[in-house]
Amino acid sequence: MMKRPCGTFDQTYAQDMSYIRTPFRMGLLAVLFLLLFIGFPLYADDYLLGIMNVIGITVVAMLGLNILTGYCGLISIGHVAFVGVGAYTSAILSNHLGWPFWATLPSAAVVTGLMGLLVGLPALRIKGFYIAISTLAFHYIIIWVILHGGNLTKGVWGLPCDSVELFGVSLDTERRMYYLIMVVAVTGTILAFNLVRTKYGRAFVAIRDNDIAAEFMGLNIFRYKVLAFVICSVYAGVAGCLYAHYLGMLTVEQFPLIDSIWYMGFLIVGGVGSITGAVFGAFVYRLIDQVVIFLGPFIGQVFPALSGSSVAGFTQMLFGMVIILFLVLEPRGVNHRWQIVLSSFRLWPFPY
Amino acid sequence: MFSQLIVSGFLTGSVYALMALGIVVIYKASSVFNFAHGSIVAFTAYLIWSFVVQLHLNPLLAGILCLLVIGIISFLVQRLILYPLTGQPVLAALMATLALGEVVSGFVTLMWPGPARTYPDFLPSGLIRLGPATITLGEIVNFVVCTLAFGAFVLFFQKSRLGLTMRGTAEDHQLARSEGVRVNRIFILAWFIAILMAGIGGFLMAFMHGVNQEPLISLGMKSLAVVILGGMESISGAVIGGLAIGVLEALGAGYLDPIFGGGVEEVFPFVILLVVLMIRPYGLFGYERIERV
Numbered sequence: 001m002m003k004r005p006c007g008t009f010d011q012t013y014a015q016d017m018s019y020i021r022t023p024f025r026m027g028l029l030a031v032l033f034l035l036l037f038i039g040f041p042l043y044a045d046d047y048l049l050g051i052m053n054v055i056g057i058t059v060v061a062m063l064g065l066n067i068l069t070g071y072c073g074l075i076s077i078g079h080v081a082f083v084g085v086g087a088y089t090s091a092i093l094s095n096h097l098g099w100p101f102w103a104t105l106p107s108a109a110v111v112t113g114l115m116g117l118l119v120g121l122p123a124l125r126i127k128g129f130y131i132a133i134s135t136l137a138f139h140y141i142i143i144w145v146i147l148h149g150g151n152l153t154k155g156v157w158g159l160p161c162d163s164v165e166l167f168g169v170s171l172d173t174e175r176r177m178y179y180l181i182m183v184v185a186v187t188g189t190i191l192a193f194n195l196v197r198t199k200y201g202r203a204f205v206a207i208r209d210n211d212i213a214a215e216f217m218g219l220n221i222f223r224y225k226v227l228a229f230v231i232c233s234v235y236a237g238v239a240g241c242l243y244a245h246y247l248g249m250l251t252v253e254q255f256p257l258i259d260s261i262w263y264m265g266f267l268i269v270g271g272v273g274s275i276t277g278a279v280f281g282a283f284v285y286r287l288i289d290q291v292v293i294f295l296g297p298f299i300g301q302v303f304p305a306l307s308g309s310s311v312a313g314f315t316q317m318l319f320g321m322v323i324i325l326f327l328v329l330e331p332r333g334v335n336h337r338w339q340i341v342l343s344s345f346r347l348w349p350f351p352y
Numbered sequence: 353m354f355s356q357l358i359v360s361g362f363l364t365g366s367v368y369a370l371m372a373l374g375i376v377v378i379y380k381a382s383s384v385f386n387f388a389h390g391s392i393v394a395f396t397a398y399l400i401w402s403f404v405v406q407l408h409l410n411p412l413l414a415g416i417l418c419l420l421v422i423g424i425i426s427f428l429v430q431r432l433i434l435y436p437l438t439g440q441p442v443l444a445a446l447m448a449t450l451a452l453g454e455v456v457s458g459f460v461t462l463m464w465p466g467p468a469r470t471y472p473d474f475l476p477s478g479l480i481r482l483g484p485a486t487i488t489l490g491e492i493v494n495f496v497v498c499t500l501a502f503g504a505f506v507l508f509f510q511k512s513r514l515g516l517t518m519r520g521t522a523e524d525h526q527l528a529r530s531e532g533v534r535v536n537r538i539f540i541l542a543w544f545i546a547i548l549m550a551g552i553g554g555f556l557m558a559f560m561h562g563v564n565q566e567p568l569i570s571l572g573m574k575s576l577a578v579v580i581l582g583g584m585e586s587i588s589g590a591v592i593g594g595l596a597i598g599v600l601e602a603l604g605a606g607y608l609d610p611i612f613g614g615g616v617e618e619v620f621p622f623v624i625l626l627v628v629l630m631i632r633p634y635g636l637f638g639y640e641r642i643e644r645v
Contacts, residue, residue, distance in 0.1 A: 075443055077450065122626065126633045128442045129385055133576055134629050137622035140573075144619040148612055261450050268447055310465060316458030323451040327444055328436045 019193060024346075036186070041178055049174040051290060056181035057242050058263075058282040063192045063275065064235025065263055070273035071196055072228035073208030074123065075132040078139030079263045082119075082233045084255035086112040086240025088146055088153055091161035091250050096152070101164040101245065108241035109234045115142075116233025120226035127211060139257055147252050158251040161244045177246055184242060188235060192275050195231070204228055208273075258316070265323035271335025280334045284322075292318060357606040358599055359485040365598020366498035370553040371575035372582065372590035373505060374546035379584050380522040381542035384434055384445045388453030390572020392547055394565045395456050396422070397554035398464045401563045405471060418551060426543035435536060453569075460565055468564035494556045501552050502591065505545075509587070518542065522585075570618070574601075577621035581628050583638025593636065597621050 010016040020026050041049065065079050089111040090104035099107070122134045146153050153159055163172040164180060171177050195201050203224045206214040215221045244250055262285060270281025292299075296311045326333060371389065378386045386392075399421060403414035433452060437444045479486050509515040521528040521538045529535055554568055561567065574597070582593025605617035634640045 069443065075446060122629050126629055129446050130580075130629060130633055132446060133580060134626060136573075136576070137625045137629075140619050140622045141626075144615065148615065258454065261454060265447055265451055268443070272443070310462055313458040313461030313465070316454045316461065318458075320451040320453075320455035320458060324433055324448055324455070327440075327448050327451070328433065331440065331444060 019197075033186075036182060037179070041175060046174045049178045051286060053174060053178055053181050053246060055282055055286045056178075056185040057239050057246065058286055059185045059279050060188045060242065061236055061239035062263060062267055062270075062278040062282045063188050064232040064239070065267055066272065066275065066278035066281075067192060067195065067204070067235070068228050068232035069264065069267065070277070071201060071208060072204040072225060073211075074127070074225060074228060075129060075264070076135040076232065077132050077257075077260045077264055078119070078135035078137075078142070079232075079236060080255045080257070080260040081139040081142040082112055082115065082236035083240040083243060084146060084252075085115050085142060085233075086237030087161075087244035087250055087255075088149075088159065088240075089237070090241040091159045091244045092152060094162050094245075095160060101166060104245075105238065105241050108244075109237040112233045112237025112240065113230045116229040116231075116236075117226060119233070120229030123225040123229070124222050136257075139260060143252055143255065143257075146255075156252070158249050160249050161247070163248060164245045171245075181242055181246070184238060188238065189275060189279065192235075192278075196275065200224070200227065262319055265319065268331070269323060269326045269333055271333030274335050276338070277333050277335035280338065284334060288319065288322065289315070353606060354603075356485040357602045359487060360491070361599035361602025362595055363487065363491045363495050363598070364602065365595035366495050367553050367556055367571070367594075368575055368578050368598050369591040369594025370498050370501060370549050370556075371572060372578035372594050373502070373587065374549035374553075375575060375579045376582075376584065376587055376590045377542050377549070378546045379579075380587075381518060382434065382539045384449065385584075386546065387446065387449040387576075388456060389546070389550060389575060390569035391453040391456040391460070392425075393550045393554035393557075393572050394568035395460050395554075396547065396551035397558040397563050397568055398460055398469070398565075400551065400555050401469050401471070401558065402464070405469070419548075422547045422551065423544055426540050426547055430536065430540045430543055434539070457565060457569060464563075464565075468562040469558075470562045471559050490560050494560060497552065497556060501549065505549070506587075514541070574621045577625040577628075580625050580635055583635030585639055586635070586637035589635055589637035597624060600624060 008022075010021075015021065020029060040052065044052070061079065061083050064082075065076060068074050068076055086108040090108040093099040093104045093107055094101070119135060119138045123131060126134065147155050149155060163170055164177070165171070166180070169176065171180055196204070203214070203219050206217065206219060207221050207224055211221050243254075247254070266281040266285035267278060268281075269284050270279070271277025292311065292315045299311050299314045330336065371393065375386050375389055378384055396418070400414065400418060403409045403417060404411065407414075409417070429452065433448050434445065437448055479488060480492065509519060517528070517533055518538055518541065520531070521533055521535055525535050528538070550572075553571075557568060557571060558564075575594070578593040578597045579590060580593075581597060582589025582591070601617050601620050604620035608616045608620075628635065
């Protein structure tokens, strides 16, 4: 929990329950929102907005993964497949049936949630890294099904998906899409913040820390584990729906296994088991991606191979090394460092 | 067709068994599940190809150089990555091996980009009739080498002092430590043996189908299914699981491909894996763990 200076106490229950406890934090949050919704889009060009759009979608996907892995302790290395299910669901509905966005978003969430229910079923018997392997197996199976979906998913040819139309406005530019994605990402973050404080969030943490002890305390652990999978997949489905409408064209190659590994890895880099950690992870992931794109030409010169594949190889090595370094040197992630910085500001001039 | 599928599945399965053996050795010794196996298989296959075909080294010298490289890698992996993660939750070691796999496969993409490499044919391409089934000479060599490697493996663990020490360490780290065993060195040795197995398997597959990264990595991923089916701790389980997965995959591909339009062998081992996890999560020969709080 948040460290506060000596002598600052909560005096009502409402204060005790509130998430934003000090006026300073309220001000910080207000500045953040102003920057996010007014300041940034006012000055950023389409390129920067594009980066932020991808970050926003990644944040939504990572929040789901964080609830599953960070809070419930179930490891998933098939998360991208869920994003794919959400993306394909909304693309199929909008492409074949002509459904509008306000209908495809909840249906993508529901379909992916049901998929999560199915993937969560093995949790009845297994735990730990066996769960990880079962999600890996589901990843291969889901991708295979999408690839062989015939006319429905258009397999290797790719499935087009219309841009979003809300209240008569077509969100076909980066700038218009930016507002939609940010609203969804912020809503998702607030929901996640609150979810982990409820009965369910506490149950997840109990199961993560020791599932046998949690069962002994009277929790129906199977129910909660499956619930964690469902929540995780709903987030992934929403992210997938946004991704489909954002990209406008879906192929299976956009959902490779390696992205699941990066999601999981950068969740650790950000700080697994905290909501801000997931947000940090998404930012670090996509910003390193941008650095590599920026450095791409130089890498192509150093390794005179086919430049495209050498950049891909370099990215893979760099990402893998970042994850390993964080695991070994700072397993609590960027978020932990950020909290140290924050609390030292708050408590200044005292050391603690 | 049935007997043809059985025989060819059996022969592929022997390579799966060799792959799975590598994963089992590491898991038994240090309870780390090695997700990087596929990438390491690809790396060693490319390495051997470079030494033998690109640099025209004497096979003996190439072999010694390969052993040296494998030794260095296993030392670095254990010392720099896994040793600091001792005592961390499952997620840490799991992600470390996954990230290691990506580093290795990124390295392979950087060093050996482009299309698949092939070995020059130095075996006569004869077909052998075995009852109603036909097999190539290469497949026979493949099977024989796998069997020899497996035999050497079993002999090492049954007879040699070092092998016995390794088995003892796998049983109980603390007891082994109190007997004066350097447990960390045993882990390095386990990685060495595992990468050696990966190298042999990778060489055999590369020799048959050309050196190519994607299929070799998916080979490593499929050997996950083998390990789960056979049981995480069981060496005989790895062999039986490997042969079973090979045969089942060949049968599945043979009979289901016309229905689903191809590519069944890519996904069939994972379906088996899920079924095993649902019915018998500890595998055919694994230990059923009883947990205490």
